[in-house]
Structure formats: C-alpha cells, structure tokens
Amino acid sequence: MSLFGAMTTGISGLRSNGLGLSVVSDNIANFNTVGFKQSRVVFGDLVASISASNGGGAGSFIMNTQSLWSQGAINQTVNPLDMAIQGDGLFVLNADNGITYYSRAGQFMLNKDGYLVNPLNYKVQGYGFDASGLPTGKLGNIQLSNLTSTPIATSELQLGINLDSQTSIKTWSATDPNTTTGEVSTASFNHSNSLYVYDSLGNKQLVKTYYTKTAVSSSGSTWELRFVYNTGTEANPAFVALGPVQLNFDTNGNLTQDITQQLSFNWAATIGAVTPQIMNLSIKKDDAKQWRSPADQKVLKSNGRGAGSAIASSISQNGIISVIFSNGDRRDVAQIALSEFANYDGLIRTGDNLFLPSYDSGEALVGTPGSSKRGTIFGNALEMSNVDLADEFVKMIQLQRGFQASSKVITTADALTGEVMNLIR
Incomplete structure (x- = not known):
C-alpha cells in the first residue's frame, strides 16, 4: 500500500467512525423519547482491486444503519x-x-x-x-x-324487609292517599319507606311503600304492602296506591312463601314514557322477617337506570x-x-x-x-426507549479511539510523505 493509499484508508476510517458517532449521539439524544428504537452501524471493510492481489485493504465504510427492535421499559x-x-x-x-x-x-x-x-x-x-x-x-x-x-326502565324489583312484630293492627283507609299531596294517614299504615324506579325515558320516579298490619292469629300475622306514586305531573299531581300485596308471616317471624307479583305503573301521558310500565316484584322468604326490631326496607335488586354520560x-x-x-x-x-x-x-x-x-x-x-x-x-x-446509556458510552469511547487512530494514520502518512519529498532536495 502506498503512502497516499494509507491516507485514503485513514480518511475512510474518519468517515465511518464519524458516522458511527452520529448514530450513537442520536441514540443518546433520544434516550427519553417514548417508543424510540436505537440504531447501530454495521461496518464493512474496503478492498481495492490493486490491494486485493497483495492482501492489503483500503479502509472501512458503513454498510448499513440497523434499527434494534428490542422491548423498551414500560x-x-x-x-x-x-x-x-x-x-x-x-x-x-x-x-x-x-x-x-x-x-x-x-x-x-x-x-x-x-x-x-x-x-x-x-x-x-x-x-x-x-x-x-x-x-x-x-x-x-x-x-x-x-x-x-341509554336509559332502561325498571322491570325487576326485589325487596328485603323487616317489619316490627310489636306494632298494632291497622286498617287502610279508602281515602288514602291524598290525591294532591300523596300524604297517607298514620291510621292507615304501621311502617313506610321509599324507593326510586326509572321509566323508559330515564326519569327517576319516587315510589313510597306503606306496610299495614291487618291481622294476627295463632298461625302468625298478615301484612299488606302498597305502593303510592304520582300518576300526574309535579304541577298537577295525582297520587294513587298500587296493591295491596299480601305478606303472611308464621309465629317465628318468617315469610311463609316467596312473593312474586306484577305491578303496573301508569305514568302521566305528558311525560312521554311507556305506560303502563310492568314491574316484577320479588320478596323471598329469606329476605323478609317479622321480628322485634326497627322496621327496615332494602332494595336488593333493581335493574333500571337513567341516561348516562x-x-x-x-x-x-x-x-x-x-x-x-x-x-x-x-x-x-x-x-x-x-x-x-x-x-x-x-x-x-x-x-x-x-x-x-x-x-x-x-x-x-x-x-x-x-x-x-x-x-x-x-x-x-x-x-420508553430501548437505549442503554452505559452501552452507548462504551460505543462512543470505541468510536472515538477509532477516529483518533484514523487521524493518526493520516498525520503519520503525511509526515512520511514529507520525508520522501525532502529526499529529492
């Protein structure tokens, strides 16, 4: 290889190692870039046709820049x-x-x-x-x-109740409820509660429940359950009572049989909801008691809902x-x-x-x-990126050394060329 060939070889080393440094720098710069995939350079050797016959080389070049698709940290x-x-x-x-x-x-x-x-x-x-x-x-x-x-009209209603066994017998009055206010005389019920159901438009409708103890015998007690609701509008109310649903308890305070009954609610036509709205009432024996404790009512299941965002x-x-x-x-x-x-x-x-x-x-x-x-x-x-900073810094040092060595080849070849020129003098 001639001295000028050595210079050319050194220049190729500067070029390829410089490009390698650019790739490493790009990797380091994108260390915090989301989803970034690091790259690496693939070096190849150059062999000139003249050098090939005597086993010499002509330097290096970048064959390819390859992306590495390993998984980044999540x-x-x-x-x-x-x-x-x-x-x-x-x-x-x-x-x-x-x-x-x-x-x-x-x-x-x-x-x-x-x-x-x-x-x-x-x-x-x-x-x-x-x-x-x-x-x-x-x-x-x-x-x-x-x-x-979309809203869903309530079609299933399951209740859990306890009715105080120590309350007295009462009689539901035919004049209850008050059609304007919805009020019910205390002489008509022993316990009251309330719940909400949804009509087909997703309107939340208030329904009040009234429990009236109607009879006591050696075999147990009988209660009646009524549902009071507004068939009119807020401006023009018209309250009615739906029922009764008969509840029979034995002397141990247990409901004698499961209750399943269809309820038909007639909402005001001006609301625009489907009417009548059929609702399946369910009260299971295990969920209904008549014990000496404060009366309580829980809605165990209700499948209706309003519109949602x-x-x-x-x-x-x-x-x-x-x-x-x-x-x-x-x-x-x-x-x-x-x-x-x-x-x-x-x-x-x-x-x-x-x-x-x-x-x-x-x-x-x-x-x-x-x-x-x-x-x-x-x-x-x-x-995150799949860049390994420690690995990139090692590559940077290696490429830096390669760049320095290539530049040394050029300066050495230049010095030797100068010596040859001095021989002519």
Missing part, C-alpha cells in the same frame, strides 16, 4: 389514554393527507372532535363496536366523545377500550389496531416517532392485539 402514567405495546407490532395512525404511519409511541389524547389522536393529530386506528358493545369488525378512526348510555375509560390487554358511564353502565366502544411486519428492520424512519413500510419491511398486516404475532396493550402506560 412505565405507568396518569393518562388513561396512554398505551404501551408489550411485544411486536405498531400502532396504526392516519394523517389528514391520507398517509398511514406506524408508531410505537402511545402518547394519545382526544382532539376537539373527540377522536383519539397522537400529538400530531394523526388519528389512531381501531375496530368499532355497536351501541350494544358488540364488535363490528370495521377498521377506522376511534371517536370517544358524545358517548351516552361517559366519565372514565379503561384499556384491556387485548386493546379493547371500555367506557364507564355515570349511570353505572360499562360498554366496550373500540379495539386498538396493531400492525405487524415481516421485517421490522426494513421500516423507514420518518421522524416524529413514525415509520413507513418499504419493500424490505413487507406490507403492513393489521389486526387485533394478541392475535398472530402481535403483542398486547398496557393502558395508563408508555414504552
């Missing part, structure tokens, strides 16, 4: 819409210009239109669910605003987004889509934590988390 966050992928796959994001990008960064939020987006306002793609919480299988944008839970959300490991509503309802509304590739190293890095497919990566294969080779989703979490 950290918990306070944002319920943050997501981290455990395993293979990338989130699918649609930009406004129609280009589909792919990313490991799960820093998501809702935009002004209620769509789930990344910080660039690219829409996260997922599979839709219908109003009943059943999957539609259709891939598209995920919109989480203006979600409501979304108040919280959660994300399962298979990427299903569930919304919790103010009325206690919980419904699946969407499922995050993940894309897998035959060769992740072939993806094109475009910046902003985004990638595009290439011929080398193969086409995007979109599906649900946990299916095929796709990973799972962690909500309230983000995947």
Whole structure:
C-alpha cells in the first residue's frame, strides 16, 4: 500500500467512525423519547482491486444503519389514554393527507372532535363496536366523545324487609292517599319507606311503600304492602296506591312463601314514557322477617337506570377500550389496531416517532392485539426507549479511539510523505 493509499484508508476510517458517532449521539439524544428504537452501524471493510492481489485493504465504510427492535421499559402514567405495546407490532395512525404511519409511541389524547389522536393529530386506528358493545369488525378512526348510555326502565324489583312484630293492627283507609299531596294517614299504615324506579325515558320516579298490619292469629300475622306514586305531573299531581300485596308471616317471624307479583305503573301521558310500565316484584322468604326490631326496607335488586354520560375509560390487554358511564353502565366502544411486519428492520424512519413500510419491511398486516404475532396493550402506560446509556458510552469511547487512530494514520502518512519529498532536495 502506498503512502497516499494509507491516507485514503485513514480518511475512510474518519468517515465511518464519524458516522458511527452520529448514530450513537442520536441514540443518546433520544434516550427519553417514548417508543424510540436505537440504531447501530454495521461496518464493512474496503478492498481495492490493486490491494486485493497483495492482501492489503483500503479502509472501512458503513454498510448499513440497523434499527434494534428490542422491548423498551414500560412505565405507568396518569393518562388513561396512554398505551404501551408489550411485544411486536405498531400502532396504526392516519394523517389528514391520507398517509398511514406506524408508531410505537402511545402518547394519545382526544382532539376537539373527540377522536383519539397522537400529538400530531394523526388519528389512531381501531375496530368499532355497536351501541350494544358488540364488535363490528370495521377498521377506522376511534371517536370517544358524545358517548351516552341509554336509559332502561325498571322491570325487576326485589325487596328485603323487616317489619316490627310489636306494632298494632291497622286498617287502610279508602281515602288514602291524598290525591294532591300523596300524604297517607298514620291510621292507615304501621311502617313506610321509599324507593326510586326509572321509566323508559330515564326519569327517576319516587315510589313510597306503606306496610299495614291487618291481622294476627295463632298461625302468625298478615301484612299488606302498597305502593303510592304520582300518576300526574309535579304541577298537577295525582297520587294513587298500587296493591295491596299480601305478606303472611308464621309465629317465628318468617315469610311463609316467596312473593312474586306484577305491578303496573301508569305514568302521566305528558311525560312521554311507556305506560303502563310492568314491574316484577320479588320478596323471598329469606329476605323478609317479622321480628322485634326497627322496621327496615332494602332494595336488593333493581335493574333500571337513567341516561348516562361517559366519565372514565379503561384499556384491556387485548386493546379493547371500555367506557364507564355515570349511570353505572360499562360498554366496550373500540379495539386498538396493531400492525405487524415481516421485517421490522426494513421500516423507514420518518421522524416524529413514525415509520413507513418499504419493500424490505413487507406490507403492513393489521389486526387485533394478541392475535398472530402481535403483542398486547398496557393502558395508563408508555414504552420508553430501548437505549442503554452505559452501552452507548462504551460505543462512543470505541468510536472515538477509532477516529483518533484514523487521524493518526493520516498525520503519520503525511509526515512520511514529507520525508520522501525532502529526499529529492
């Protein structure tokens, strides 16, 4: 190898080690970048055609810059819409210009239109669910605003009661309740309570319950249960009593048989709710007692509910987004889509934590988390970069030494060239 060849070799070392330092610097700079995948340079040796015959080399060059797709650490966050992928796959994001990008960064939020987006306002793609919480299988944008839970009219009512055994017999008056005020004379009942039911529009309707002890015998006691409610409106009330439901207790204070009875509530036509509203009343023997203790009533089961608005959300490991509503309802509304590739190293890095497919990566294969080779989703979490700072600092020192050694080759070859030039003088 000539002295000029040595200089050329040294220059190639400067170039390749300098590019290696750039890659290491990029890794270190992105240590805190969510979802970042570190890169490494692959060095190759140069052999000139003249040098090849005598076994000499011509330096080095960068064959490739390779992305390393090892798993990054998953950290918990306070944002319920943050997501981290455990395993293979990338989130699918649609930009406004129609280009589909792919990313490991799960820093998501809702935009002004209620769509789930990344910080660039690219829409996260997922599979839709219908109003009943059943999957539609259709891939598209995920919109989480203006979600409501439909009201359900109460159709099942199960009560648990205790009636004071020491109360006296009374008779329900035909003039009760007062149709205007709903008041009931104390001479008509022994115990009273109240509960709420829902009509078909989600209106919360107050229903008062009255228990009247009507008979005592050697075999036990008999009570009557009535439901007083308003068939009119607040401005024009019209209270009526529904019942009676007969309750028979034995001498041990136990209900002699389970009670099942249909109740028919007729709401005011001006409310607009379904009327009559049929409600199945249930009082089981184990839930009804007549003991010497203060009277009590508990609603053990009531399936009605009012309309609800979304108040919280959660994300399962298979990427299903569930919304919790103010009325206690919980419904699946969407499922995050993940894309897998035959060769992740072939993806094109475009910046902003985004990638595009290439011929080398193969086409995007979109599906649900946990299916095929796709990973799972962690909500309230983000995947950090997979950069190992200690490893990067070691690489930096190695590349620095390589750069210094290459520069030394150049200065040495330059000095020797000067000596040769001096021989001519």
